[in-house]
Amino acid sequence: MASIKAILAKPFAKRVAKQIKKWSSHPIETQEKVFQKLIADAVGTAFGKDHDFISVNNHEDFVKRVPIRDYEALKSYIERVVDGEEDVLWKGKPIYFAKTSGTTSGAKYIPITKDSMPSHVKAARNAILMYINETGNTRFVDGKMIFLQGSPILKEQKGIQLGRLSGIVAHYVPKYLQKNRLPSWETNCIEDWETKVDAIVEETLPENMTIISGIPSWVQMYFEKLIEKTDKKVGDIFKNFNLFIFGGVNYEPYRAKFENLIGRKVDSIELYPASEGFFAFQDKQNEKGMLLQLNSGIFYEFVEAEHFFEDNPQRITLKDVKVGINYVMIISTNAGLWAYNIGDTVQFTSTSPYRVIVSGRIKHFISAFGEHVIGKEVEQAMNEAIQSSEVSINEFTVAPQINPEEGLPYHEWFVEFENEPKDFVTFTNVIDQSLQAQNSYYKDLIDGKVLRPLKITKVKNEGFKNYMKSIGKLGGQNKIPRLSNDRKIADELYNKGLVK
Template sequence: MGVKALLSKPFAAYIHKKHQRWIENPVEAQEAVFQNILQKAQQTAFGRDHRFASIRTHADFVKAVPVRDYEGLSTYFNFIKAGERDVMWPGKPLYLAKTSGTTSGTKYIPITRDSISNHINGARDALLAYVYETGRSKFLDGKMIFLSGSPELEEVGGIKTGRLSGIANHHVPGYLRTNQLPTYQTNCIEDWESKLDQIIEETIDQDMTLISGIPPWVQMYFDKLMRQTGKQIKDIFPNFSLFVYGGVNFEPYRKKMFESIGKQVDSIELFPASEGFFAYQNQQTDKGLLLLLDSGIFYEFIPVEEYFNENPTRLTIGQVEPNVNYALVISSNAGLWSYSIGDTVKFTSVKPYKLIVSGRIKHYISAFGEHVIAEEVEAAMQRTMDKYISVELVEFTVAPYVSQDKGQSYHEWLVEFSRPPQDLSAFEKELNAQLQKLNTYYDDLITGNILSDLKIRPLPLGTFRNYMKSQGKLGGQNKVPRLSNDRSLAEGLLRVASS
């Protein structure tokens, strides 16, 4: 066992013991974060505008600071981008994390000297939690690959700016940097396909032990490796033992990925975003992610059905319940205040506080009042594939098809299969039945003949990849929305499929 693997065990035990203090006192930990960030931001423009000096309780905070998304806070973000100081947090941000927006176009999320440790330590502590729980640390002596965006940074308003994964690349601890692949030069390649070719050249003969990235892009890496060598991943990288991922639900990709690997390996799910590193999986036997309550982020939770109300209920950590969908709202030492990140979460446990990411506020289908969410379509697909074990898929998304004739509208599932079902009609029928079980409103619309059963539109292999390429979103941290309430994504995919 090498020095890194050996020393990681006592360090993992130290971090575990340190975390137990806030895990066992979650409400107190969050109150301390709340008071600390309010006090530090009192003299910022945002703090003065919202009377931070007079806020004593969460109830005061709710009255003073409304929930807003990026567009709602754009005036303040624009001041930051213009180089102003003391806007939402003292001084100027250390970085601006550039991420794709919607109506706002590109978003620039501040990362401050106070908040950068949340991003770096969150990922580190996820690995240490794994070491502590399993006792397995040999992976730290091998090579590790992090499929990420370019680490090259530009400047906006005198602030270094780039993709979060690229920013994080500059803060990889020195003791891991010698293990890290690909090289800095390769990571700087913007074109995903060229970058992937170079990554393969640099890693194909290395002792890869940890691979990290968003599942569909990791699968593309695996596919290309297997085509080039004619071998499964376990034969290319015999010591590969840990897969780290985040950003999307792994379940739709799990089967194909482990078939590609050729053996079972451990995996760790992370919940990172440009706005903060929120949670990680700390037990192999539990899919719930441990919410980080002592990392500079104060959390609020809005029941999803109230999210679009004028004055929605805003709960703190001690008030949430298991198995309820909440919109996640954060205030942090990055200078984000009652900021809706757009994700929905559901607690699987409150002792300790563990959650899963259940979807996106804006990603749903309710063209007919059904309000089907990502968690439901993913679960329906997974349950169906469990019954059709020979089926493999690459990617899928769901959109409404609205007809003027009663009973002729339906949900269209655009699916790229790598191994399609032999009987597509039977597969469709099972998928529809599973979605009816998961969403009572959808079931009512089907049984009431308002909607027809869902229909699957199989897409040629490569459609999703080619669509993402056409949008300039191939590789890196980009994700395909699982479902949408209009047909813009569906029509884009169909155009690509027919071209």
């Protein structure tokens, strides 16, 4: 018999789905309201005064006054906030800083305010409620759920709490879920990732786990330790596990591996959270892409990725985007980020409603020869190769080889196989042909004998895990870049003896 919690979940889900339909059916008006409120609320801030917000009435005014900035360009304002100054980027002071590791700037301090915090929590909840409303499945609400995340221990700096986003969000688990939630506070506070996963295995083994969530590569590590301990598939250990929630990377390259580890198919929900905001979640099981959150205190602008590095590239709003174009996403938020480049590229899969997929990072591409290959293209190529053979992989990354010892330059694919293809030549050809079909620049370079077809280099078992451990980025929200325009990762894999 269904519990009271399971019975009440359905009408609650229906009500939330109705609210979401209301704003997603009026996307342009919704975004305009968000824009006007952001400007009005920040007029009196230091940033608002410096950029003449009092004269901003529309998007054109905003573009004239506020240039696109990344963290480095906004740093002088953020440092004032970190030093305890009020009313700098947003009214008052932030309640948190989400600390992230930047590539060029060392640690980044991303402000989270009283106004922005609720959307971080609500969006994840709404993703589950939309799933309930669509499928009618509430079986999981009475079981235990786990989110593999960073430590919830926060430090204080000038009266502002500081920690990882996932650790901050851990403080906002609703009361009605707290009894269901694992790992325990003590286990969650373990800093060393491998020790933590071992403790999570011990803690969850005897439980009725129904929801498991986290970045796929780190959930995979948890699953493998469960199997090692019990010699059973995850789906046999947790018979009622039927919902996997993930974000941070494309799940497709992992899907075959996960189905093998679990031993059966389970439903999944994709999320698009970041320290800067919770941007989208999967609202339909059979639709490609995630519903862009238009009513969450975030105003979106988009710049075509191929023009992004030009002087003054055109900044468009939602009404002018097109399906299938690769855009750099620019955000302005009620946490005080203005025309801010988070570094992600997205493509729209639908404009009614507005759904996106994350196609890569504007800094993560290969264009050593002008080919501008992006994350989505290498993932799709790998996925096609996996589907055409009985292969599963743990992880992969791609780098250019500009100066080979002999022959033409090429793209080098570093792949950690779970089980290898029977026919390596065919497997490699499927990837290369898919990449040529998707990217005409790459095809032209192959046809013109500037590049030769790609080469696969096998990575040893647990090679990527050992690489991440060696650079102090094992676990949590860290992930391997899908591709790089240099050979930093490639050289490290060779130097540390992690390739076969």
